[in-house]
Amino acid sequence: MTNASTVVKAGIDLGGTGTRIIIRGESGILNTMTLPTAEFCQLEQKDRAQTLASHVLALIPKGMELISLGLGASGPVDTASGIINNKDTLECFSFFPLVDELKKILGINVAIDNDAVAAVLGEYHFGAGKNSQRLLMVTLGTGIGVALLDKGIPFRTSDHQHPEAGHIPVSGNPATCYCGLRGCWEMLASRTWLQQNLEALLPRTPFEKQDISFYQTMSAEREEVAAIFHRYGNYLGRGLVTLLTLYGPDLTILSGSAAHYYPLFKSGLEESLMRADAYAINKRIVPSELGDIAGALGATVIPELN
Ligand SMILES: [Zn+2]
Known part of the structure; x- marks a missing residue:
């Protein structure tokens, strides 16, 4: 043995x-x-x-x-x-x-x-998702990755696929996504969007070379920078509210490189998750504990x- x-x-x-x-x-x-x-x-x-x-x-x-x-x-x-x-x-x-x-x-x-x-699965067994009965995780990187566990078991489509929930339309943006739809969530709420918009405003400061303290200072000094983070939170909330409404997780974990900026986009995110009391959804959102x-x-x- x-x-x-x-x-x-x-x-x-x-x-x-x-x-x-x-x-x-x-x-x-x-x-x-x-x-x-x-x-x-x-x-x-x-x-x-x-x-x-x-x-x-x-x-x-x-x-x-x-x-x-x-x-x-x-x-x-x-x-x-x-x-x-x-x-x-x-x-x-x-x-x-x-x-x-x-x-x-x-x-x-x-x-x-x-x-x-x-x-x-990592967060559920060893990190921020311990004890969650229904756990949603949203990864904000080059695109948006979504995974859902129900009592530790991954949610799958009827043909056993992992649902590509970064590709749900959340805007009237006429640009076509590589998945074939228009106005996909990931076109507006991935790190790519945040990075492109911050770099357009601050062209001499590459996004990957900065940290949260830099953007905290910039947001306090320049309203346009704070507005980008606020808008990003809003866009993130548009897709997230759909997932929270449909699946009712007891906890949502945000991960990926854009999740480091949660304190800066939190107000925008909360704004787009606001609903009347009768339609209240669980908005418990925490950052990833395990990271990479x-x-x-x-x-x-x-x-x-x-
Ligand atoms: Zn798409």
Whole structure:
């Protein structure tokens, strides 16, 4: 029989830029490593799973046994076949049976899901979402990622897909989104919108080089800067109110790089969530506790779902 204190689980967050591996034991995180995803793209396709498995095995502490591996991948993922279908940002891990190959190499249970699902599982088991019965997580990055858990189980569409809820129309904006609809939530409320609008107003200050204290000062000094954050909160609320109304989560977690600015857009967000008492919705919103590691840590739980 295996001793519970010597078994470990691995999780991998496969992102367009970075691949993060976490080894979790009974006592918590035992080891972690982040590699540039581009490193794998230089390899022949047949060597990618083997190299990934070798990195995982190298992180297992001596005397411990790896019993499962979970992967969270950006973009569309077929959880049943274990194949990623992301030609846009994760092509080098797409369109081949990555999960089956890893199973063969490691001889353990391997499972995959979307990275938004992995992140919400991380917060539910180890972070800000503990004890939530219905947990919504909204990630504000290049686009908007949404994941919902009901008593820890991911919500899926009838064909087992992860709902791409960043693509719900919230405005009359005539520009067409890459998903084919017009006025999508993610066109107005992703970090991309915030960044573009702040950089248009403050062209000499690149968004990624600033922090919240800089924008707090700028918002106090210039009304136009405060107005951008307020409008951003408003746009974020337009999509969020739809999700809160339909799914009634008891907690919403905001994550992603734009979530750092929550104190600056909170008033705009609250304004667009205001409703008459009879239509009140649960507006408990908190920032992510785990930040960038939520995906890889949550991925360690994915094999237990299947
Ligand atoms: Zn769209």
